[in-house]
Amino acid sequence: MLIQRRIMKFFLLVSIANSEFENRTRLKVKENRMKKYIPTTTFDSTDSCSDGLNAKYCTPPFEDITRVLKKKFEASQTCGIDQSERYCKRENEKWSCKFCDSSQTAQMLPTRHLNDHEKTTDEETCWYSGSVIEPGQQTQIRSESDLEKASTRNVTLKIDFSHPYEISFITMKFCGPVPAAMVIYKSTGNNDEWQPYQYYADNCLETFGIEPNEEITRLNQEKALCSERYSKNKEGTRVSFNTVNNRGDSSVSPVVQNWMTAQAIKIELLKPSIWPVDNNGLKTPSSTLVASYQYAISDIRVSGHCQCNGHADSCEIIDGQPKCICKHGTVGATCNMCHSFYQDRPWQRGTKANPNECRVCNCNLHTNKCKFNDSLFKMSGNQSGGMCQKCRHNTSGASCQVCKPGYTPDPNKSVDSPKYCKKIPSPEIPSPSCANMCKKHDSISLPPKEYCKKTMILKIDVKSRKTVRGKYVVYIVNIQKVYRPKKSRKSTNSRNKNPFILSSKESRSTRKKHTATSSNSPPHITKGKWEIWQNKKYAKCGCPKLRVKKTYLLLGKHKSVRHARNGSRRKFKIDRHSNSLLWRDQFDSNLKSIEALNREKKTC
Ligand SMILES: [Ca+2]
Structure with a gap:
């Protein structure tokens, strides 16, 4: 009895093990088919764009964009670019004047000094604009008030990232006084359309007609403000523009995301500042008035996140070009489109509240092609608009869920089985071609x-x-x-096989004919x-x-x-x-x- 039980237990174990193995094999087969039909841009628990089950808002890390991209600023003018030029600066209450000359390595003050990221003040490298007063007027300058009245050229600095970034900070470290007026602009595309990002002036109302430090509300979240913050604190100052200050969270608000997004930055320097009096109350000497009345900047940093619309957590630089490594079933330079098989709903930017991932079409593993269909989406109450294309395995319908005419669902197969639709057997009709083929006898x-x-x-x-x-x-x-x-009584080798040929010697053609006849005879x-x-x-x-x-x-x-x-x-x-x-x-x-x-x- 005991032995019988043990044997039964053994068979039971074997059958359980077998069924587990079969289940695993079935799952593996299904997984392989999934891989074939669903592109691999799906959720992966190893990245920050998913919790393993569901999509999650994600963004590439915060970085110093100008450092990562190693791109140079372009300046509308630079000291010593055309000819040797004098520039003066005050250091430790002492004035020093030198010559800038772009043809002499030791005298260059180029734009690369704007983002060469020197670590200490001792190593400070500066870009100088050169004089902004027309040469004809320069000789007439004798006092600070003459400088105030002189007309000046605007100087612009531009940098293009060739990819949209969500900008958080723009900081500028000046080698001289902060300008009396300047504007930071941003551009979101390649069309050279510039939108004001931030104004700076000693007097905002007088210079730009804008009240300083307006309050940001929901109604003006994308309005550029004017700051007078640096009007009195000019020398050795780092100007820092925090794009999102008081504007809200970009990961929540698409309006703030739009506001932060820029592909290029332009800094327009509109009016230089006269050096303030030094600690001893001394003004700028008249011999240095013109040569010190220009722009000088040692560092500009633009920091933020590579713009991937909340659908990527990394952005790689490939051949100098930033590119999002898209997740959530998205594709495109900024993950700005749904993958061709993730067309179940329209593309949307991801936010913290809703990752808005692109959803895979449900085609029951019968195809890997689908298109978004707006009316289908509306009919489903904005739930599902994926229209499967080129359904295989004799299926059809928006989700390849029904069988083609002439086929019927097999109740023993699941809808995603390649054998789900089986042919409806047609009644056997005797082929009409057999009707007169032969007579049959008993x-x-x-x-x-x-x-x-x-x-x-x-x-x-x-x-x-x-x-x-x-x-x-x-x-x-x-x-x-x-x-x-x-049994034939005639010899098969007999030459007299054909009694009508009596010749003692056969002609070649006759012999040939005989051979042919012989090989074709039954x-x-x-x-x-x-x-x-x-x-x-x-x-x-x-x-x-x-x-x-x-x-x-x-x-x-x-x-x-x-x-x-x-x-x-x-x-x-x-x-x-x-x-x-x-x-x-x-x-x-x-x-x-x-x-x-x-x-x-x-x-x-
Ligand atoms: Ca520098």
């Missing part, structure tokens, strides 16, 4: 005339059947008895193993009918098989007028009688 009468026409009357056992390439079915048979043809059938070849369409219509493992009386005319290149030469072909009758022992005595009668009357 019995055959053999009057002498009919008997003589037969080139074969055989008792055969059908051993097996095969279909050869082309149009024939081949039966391997064992011929048990040959009633016709009787073989002499003897007992034993043979191949019987039957045209496939005659076999289909049972003209005549031959079944494996049955014994027949086979009567009719036989022909040679031309395909005699391979295998045995013991083969012949039967035509559609041949007849087969299931063997009955009585046939043997009947045939012997018929043969004797015909021999006696010499009918054949």
